[in-house]
Amino acid sequence: MKYYFAPLEGITGYTYRNVHHALFPGIDTYYAPFIQPKQTRILETKEKKDIDPQNNSGIQLMPQIMANSADNFLWAAQELKARGYDTVNLNLGCPRATIVTRHKGSGMLADLDALASFLDDIYEGTANGGPAISIKTRIGKDDPDSAGNLMELYNAYPLAELIIHPRTQKDMYQGEPRWDVLEECLKISRHAICLNGNIFSPTAHLSLMTRFPNEKYPNIKAVMLGRGLVANPALHREITQSTRVTKAELKRYHDSLFTAWDALNYGTSTLLHRTCELWFYLGCMFSDAEKFVRKIRKAKNVPTYLAAVEQLFEHCAADGYFRL
Numbered sequence: 353m354k355y356y357f358a359p360l361e362g363i364t365g366y367t368y369r370n371v372h373h374a375l376f377p378g379i380d381t382y383y384a385p386f387i388q389p390k391q392t393r394i395l396e397t398k399e400k401k402d403i404d405p406q407n408n409s410g411i412q413l414m415p416q417i418m419a420n421s422a423d424n425f426l427w428a429a430q431e432l433k434a435r436g437y438d439t440v441n442l443n444l445g446c447p448r449a450t451i452v453t454r455h456k457g458s459g460m461l462a463d464l465d466a467l468a469s470f471l472d473d474i475y476e477g478t479a480n481g482g483p484a485i486s487i488k489t490r491i492g493k494d495d496p497d498s499a500g501n502l503m504e505l506y507n508a509y510p511l512a513e514l515i516i517h518p519r520t521q522k523d524m525y526q527g528e529p530r531w532d533v534l535e536e537c538l539k540i541s542r543h544a545i546c547l548n549g550n551i552f553s554p555t556a557h558l559s560l561m562t563r564f565p566n567e568k569y570p571n572i573k574a575v576m577l578g579r580g581l582v583a584n585p586a587l588h589r590e591i592t593q594s595t596r597v598t599k600a601e602l603k604r605y606h607d608s609l610f611t612a613w614d615a616l617n618y619g620t621s622t623l624l625h626r627t628c629e630l631w632f633y634l635g636c637m638f639s640d641a642e643k644f645v646r647k648i649r650k651a652k653n654v655p656t657y658l659a660a661v662e663q664l665f666e667h668c669a670a671d672g673y674f675r676l
């Protein structure tokens with residue numbers, strides 16, 4: 353089984369990935385948050401930096417493209433190929449309203465004919481020397497019953513891999529993923545599959561592997577960990593080696609990220625906004641930590657912030673996992 357780090361736009365950019373990789377090696381592939389190619393044919397500075405191989409040294413990186421125009425997709429795919437990426441990932445999963453209303457991300461799952469025409473164009477456009485294309489998908493826009501048709505559709509193309517997050521766009525990121533629908537998808541898909549969704553602990557991983565054993569589902573090749581791994585940066589190690597993360601490791605993880613983000617010199621407010629997002633996940637690792645996390649997330653300057661972090665590490669046990 354391979355273990356992938358899911359892309360989390362706003363968190364798992366290259367600075368984050370470098371810290372994680374240095375402290376908790378062992379992830380097979382890090383997926384980069386999406387880039388959105390535009391008609392201008394210019395990648396934003398932030399996007400360029402994020403996928404620059406020099407900023408991802410020693411890391412196996414999979415860039416991701418979000419586009420609903422085949423021309424824009426193909427242009428970005430060539431840009432990525434020129435930077436040495438032999439495979440790129442297509443985002444058909446993002447549920448955000450601003451994305452979906454523009455018929456991008458999981459918005460593209462609403463119209464399977466239009467999706468087929470888009471896939472025709474991008475697979476044809478990359479057939480001769482373009483990068484291979486994998487897909488990260490949800491199981492439908494509104495209706496999980498269309499998942500079978502979607503899988504049939506994907507079967508018509510040479511996907512490098514299919515990552516399935518078994519929720520509809522409407523489900524956003526809440527509740528239990530629809531594992532029963534995933535089971536139907538696995539029966540239909542001929543592709544190499546990666547499972548994604550709510551794997552927040554070794555127990556959750558084990559129960560998934562018990563439900564979908566490799567002997568019965570040999571095309572499951574990988575598992576993608578997202579929020580659970582941001583909360584517990586050693587989750588993949590806990591799963592594969594049963595070695596629990598320590599409080600000292602979590603402290604080092606926090607301190608290294610803080611230092612790396614601070615070194616970007618984007619100013620205090622951006623820095624504290626980033627750490628605030630981190631604590632949404634990391635805070636779950638500690639018991640009785642609510643009042644400390646509140647103080648951390650309310651801090652308006654760095655000394656107050658760091659003092660609140662120290663207090664949390666001093667008073668709270670690191671015995672949790674990410675939870676919704």
Ligand SMILES: Cc1cc2nc3c(=O)[nH]c(=O)nc-3n(C[C@H](O)[C@H](O)[C@H](O)COP(=O)(O)O)c2cc1C
Nearest residue numbers: 358359360361385386488517549550551577578579
């Ligand atoms: C804040 C946030 C940002 C995300 N950004 C992306 C993204 O850029 N590309 C993508 O394919 N998925 C993105 N996702 C979805 C995750 O990659 C993942 O599929 C989702 O969190 C479910 O996995 P998990 O339950 O293990 O977290 C994002 C999710 C969150 C919560």
